[in-house]
Amino acid sequence: MTDTRLRPLPRADRLLIGAAALLLAVLALAPVYASALVIDKLTQLGIYVLMAVMWNLLAGYAGLVSVGQQAFVGLGGYAMVRLVETGLGPFPALLVAPLLVAAVAWLLSSFVLRLRIGEFAIAMWVLAEVFRALVMTDPLVQGETGTSLVVLNAYDPQTRRLAIYWIALASAAAVLVAAYRLLSGRLGAESQAIRDDEEAAASVGVSTFRVKRVIFALAAGGCALAGTLWLASAITFQPRTGFGIQWTVFMLFMVLTGGLGTFLGPVVGAVFLIALQEIFGDFGAWYLFGIGAVAIGFALFLPRGLVGAWIDHSGREPLARRRVLDDACQTPPAP
Amino acid sequence: MFETLVQAIAQGVLLGGYYAIIAAGLSLMFGVVRFINLAHGDMLVLGAMLALFAVEGMGWPVWLAVLTVLPVMAALGWLAQGLMFERALQGGALLPILVTLGLGAALQNAMFGLFGSNTRSLGAHIGALSWSGWTLPGGITLGKLPVLVFVTAVGVLGLLHLMMTRTRLGRAIRATASDPEAAELCGIDARRVHRAAAAIAAALAALGGVFLAMRAQVTPYAGPAQLIFAFEAVVIGGVGSLWGTLIGGIVLGLAQTLGGAIAPQLSLLAGHLVLLAALAWRILRDEAAARGGWRALTLRGGETR
Numbered sequence: 001m002t003d004t005r006l007r008p009l010p011r012a013d014r015l016l017i018g019a020a021a022l023l024l025a026v027l028a029l030a031p032v033y034a035s036a037l038v039i040d041k042l043t044q045l046g047i048y049v050l051m052a053v054m055w056n057l058l059a060g061y062a063g064l065v066s067v068g069q070q071a072f073v074g075l076g077g078y079a080m081v082r083l084v085e086t087g088l089g090p091f092p093a094l095l096v097a098p099l100l101v102a103a104v105a106w107l108l109s110s111f112v113l114r115l116r117i118g119e120f121a122i123a124m125w126v127l128a129e130v131f132r133a134l135v136m137t138d139p140l141v142q143g144e145t146g147t148s149l150v151v152l153n154a155y156d157p158q159t160r161r162l163a164i165y166w167i168a169l170a171s172a173a174a175v176l177v178a179a180y181r182l183l184s185g186r187l188g189a190e191s192q193a194i195r196d197d198e199e200a201a202a203s204v205g206v207s208t209f210r211v212k213r214v215i216f217a218l219a220a221g222g223c224a225l226a227g228t229l230w231l232a233s234a235i236t237f238q239p240r241t242g243f244g245i246q247w248t249v250f251m252l253f254m255v256l257t258g259g260l261g262t263f264l265g266p267v268v269g270a271v272f273l274i275a276l277q278e279i280f281g282d283f284g285a286w287y288l289f290g291i292g293a294v295a296i297g298f299a300l301f302l303p304r305g306l307v308g309a310w311i312d313h314s315g316r317e318p319l320a321r322r323r324v325l326d327d328a329c330q331t332p333p334a335p
Numbered sequence: 336m337f338e339t340l341v342q343a344i345a346q347g348v349l350l351g352g353y354y355a356i357i358a359a360g361l362s363l364m365f366g367v368v369r370f371i372n373l374a375h376g377d378m379l380v381l382g383a384m385l386a387l388f389a390v391e392g393m394g395w396p397v398w399l400a401v402l403t404v405l406p407v408m409a410a411l412g413w414l415a416q417g418l419m420f421e422r423a424l425q426g427g428a429l430l431p432i433l434v435t436l437g438l439g440a441a442l443q444n445a446m447f448g449l450f451g452s453n454t455r456s457l458g459a460h461i462g463a464l465s466w467s468g469w470t471l472p473g474g475i476t477l478g479k480l481p482v483l484v485f486v487t488a489v490g491v492l493g494l495l496h497l498m499m500t501r502t503r504l505g506r507a508i509r510a511t512a513s514d515p516e517a518a519e520l521c522g523i524d525a526r527r528v529h530r531a532a533a534a535i536a537a538a539l540a541a542l543g544g545v546f547l548a549m550r551a552q553v554t555p556y557a558g559p560a561q562l563i564f565a566f567e568a569v570v571i572g573g574v575g576s577l578w579g580t581l582i583g584g585i586v587l588g589l590a591q592t593l594g595g596a597i598a599p600q601l602s603l604l605a606g607h608l609v610l611l612a613a614l615a616w617r618i619l620r621d622e623a624a625a626r627g628g629w630r631a632l633t634l635r636g637g638e639t640r
Contacts, residue, residue: 065432067373111611114618117428118371122566123614126607129563133604245559249440256433285447292441299434300422 013319024173031162039165043233045274046168047226048254052266053175054222055251060261061183061191062215063198065117067248068124069223071131074242075101076224077231078135081147085140090151091163094232098224105220109213125245132243146238149231164232171225180263180319182218187211195261223247253291257298259307263319268306339596342475347592349477351568351585352485353546357561358568358580359492360539366575367512367532370420373435375540376562377442380555382408382541383548384446387455397460401545405538412537416530439558446555454552461549484546491542492581495535499577508532512575567610 009017030042051069058064079097084090108127115123136143152160182188190211193201202208231237250273258269276294280287302309311317357379364370372378382404389400415438423434458465461480468478499505510518511528519525547553547561564587572583587606594605 059429065429067432067436111615111618114622115614118365119570119614121371121432122563122570123611126563126567126610130604130607130611133600133607137600249436252433252436260429285444287444289441289444289448292437292439292444295437296419296434296441299426299430299437300419303426303430 010316016318024169027169028166031165036158036161039161040233041274041278043161043165043168043229045270046165046172047229048250048270048273049172049267050168050175050222050226050229051247051251052254052258052270053172053179054219054226055248056255056258056260056262056266057179057182057191057215057222058219060255060265061188061195062212063117063195064113064212064216065121066124067121067245067252068126068128069219069251070243070245070247071124071128072101072105072220072223073227073230073247074128074135074239074244075104075131076227077237077242078138078141078239079224080228080231081140081149081237082138084149084151090149090232091167094167094228095225097228098221101224102217102221106213106217109216113209113212113216128243128245132239135243136239141237141239144238144240146236146241148236150235152232152235161233164229167232168229171229175222176267183263187214191215249291249295253295255305256295256303257305259305259309259311260303262305262307262311262317265305265307272306338474340593341473343592343596344589345475345477346481347589348585349481349485350588350592351581352481352488352588353543353550354564354568354584354587355488355581356484356491356539356546357543357565358572358584359495359577360536360543361562361565362569362572362575362577362580363495363532363539364536365569367508368416368420368424368529370424370431371435372420372536373432373562374439374442374558375435375536375565376558376560377439377446378408378412378537378558379540379544379547379561380553380558381411381442381446381544382537383457383544383553384450384455384555385541386545387457387548387553388450390457390460391455397457401542404541404545408541409534409538412540413530413534415537416533417526420533421526421529439562443555443558450555452554454554455548456552457545457548458550465549480546480550484550487542487546488581488584491539492577495577504528504531564606567606570610571613 027042031039034042051073055066055069058066058069076097079100080090080093083093083097083100088096112120112123112127135141141147155163183191190201190206193204193206194208194211198208227242231242254269254273255266256269257272258267259265273291276291277287280290283290298305304312307318357375361372361375364372364375385407386397386400386404389395389403390397395403419434419438420431423430464480464483466478468476469482470476497505499509507518507523507528508531510521510523511525515525518528543561544553547557568580568583568587570583571586572579572581586609590605590609591602595602
């Protein structure tokens with residue numbers, strides 16, 4: 001039998017999952033004890049986690065390096081504006097818009113996934129610019145001016161803040177669980193095989209195109225959800241901000257500093273980015289300069305990020321799902 | 336109507352010269368060093384900012400500022416290759432993208448911190464060159480500055496061509512581009528060649544930046560847009576071809592001015608669409624070639640009948 005199954009979770013990982021569940025409960029109750037400002041920061045953290053996990057799925061697992069994920073962040077915001085205009089409530093629109101964007105990405109994938117790695121990175125960026133130009137021609141958006149989701153003002157500010165917070169928290173948690181299940185399943189093994197050696201993966205029967213397509217559409221939907229959440233908390237939609245390259249710079253920063261291709265990396269990176277933002281955010285442009293400089297430093301001297309450094313230090317990856325041959329399961333691996 | 340069209344075509348071709356200058360550096364880095372420099376546009380803006388600082392802050396004449404900024408930027412390109420890009424290249428295809436995107440963000444915001452967000456232009460310092468032109472029979476006007484830029488572009492590409500074909504460095508660059516390991520075996524120091532290529536690319540970016548500052552306003556955040564134009568010219572003209580960048584630049588310039596003649600918002604969009612069309616055509620051609628080419632396709636069609 002060459003059947004494979006997942007190696008049982010080590011104790012440390014079970015503890016980690018327990019701690020994560022506890023943390024989720026503590027965060028869900030945050031409105032009871034935390035101030036409005038803290039809630040807003042935590043909402044932002046949730047949005048960042050969402051974006052980072054998506055970019056990590058793309059680059060870390062499917063080997064798709066996109067510098068144009070802002071296309072989907074912006075499209076998500078725009079789709080939400082349009083859906084609300086047709087009479088859908090803002091909260092349903094917040095969840096429906098990402099599905100529409102994922103469908104657009106599915107169609108787009110037959111084109112962009114046939115490009116070479118450098119071409120793909122640039123084509124995605126150009127596509128973001130194309131979408132921005134097209135969205136700006138919509139009279140509803142009024143060109144550079146943008147538009148506001150005034151319907152959200154109908155809600156009491158505190159209710160709105162809490163609703164968006166809980167949706168952001170639930171989305172971040174759901175995306176983490178989904179990514180975990182996805183990566184420990186067939187798709188995860190396939191995508192990692194593609195990332196490690198695409199030709200070899202194809203030769204053992206992995207449909208590389210199908211795997212990439214699923215991850216591409218999923219990542220687009222996730223980024224769009226981040227876009228709708230951000231729009232719901234900021235209320236104003238401006239094409240320049242929505243389709244701005246800064247979204248991708250942040251995603252890249254979080255994934256790179258946290259640890260590309262590790263499950264926990266994006267979360268660590270998101271916390272790191274929020275922390276830097278809290279400490280140095282008042283310095284404006286110099287803070288953003290620092291973000292760029294730190295990214296260069298990590299890329300050159302710690303390319304596997306904080307979690308990667310931890311793996312090198314401890315010799316094992318937290319929450320990695322390793323498959324083993326069935327009979328190999330009986331004997332513990334040599335240390 | 337006809338005159339507007341001819342005018343747009345003339346402007347588009349001349350604009351292509353500017354795009355060729357900024358694309359040539361990018362193409363050189365891509366072709367020789369196998370390195371995608373996402374900070375190329377920001378290095379261009381840095382060149383423009385340094386020239387603006389020399390002219391406005393220190394009162395230098397424009398020609399002196401340009402002659403100083405080009406070697407300074409070449410030195411910075413050399414250093415960037417030696418200190419950053421070289422190391423990033425060893426980490427696979429992903430790290431260069433990460434490093435240069437980070438470098439771009441750092442450059443943009445450092446320039447914002449140092450020079451402020453005011454839009455600046457060299458246009459006021461070059462006298463009549465910025466606005467005067469020649470009128471051709473038929474009422475077509477050619478601006479003196481666009482003609483100067485175009486002529487410079489052809490001259491620069493010609494010099495690069497001569498350097499590539501006639502000099503030791505050019506031979507070393509071509510050898511390294513086609514096979515770095517074999518070139519090393521023949522006694523070529525690939526790292527030095529890469530640094531030289533990076534220095535040339537940075538100087539070309541700075542030249543583009545100076546021209547951009549002469550014909551338009553420059554802000555610290557203008558880099559990414561210029562990078563996209565440079566990429567479009569490279570891809571449309573064919574990656575790794577020196578004169579291809581001129582053709583790609585002219586096609587891009589034509590798409591933009593013709594698109595802009597229809598509606599102002601269409602200008603940039605037309606350029607982007609030409610790029611996407613070029614990529615789509617490349618995919619179709621490669622896939623057809625993988626199946627035996629167009630001829631094979633028609634032959635097979637004939638057989639089934």
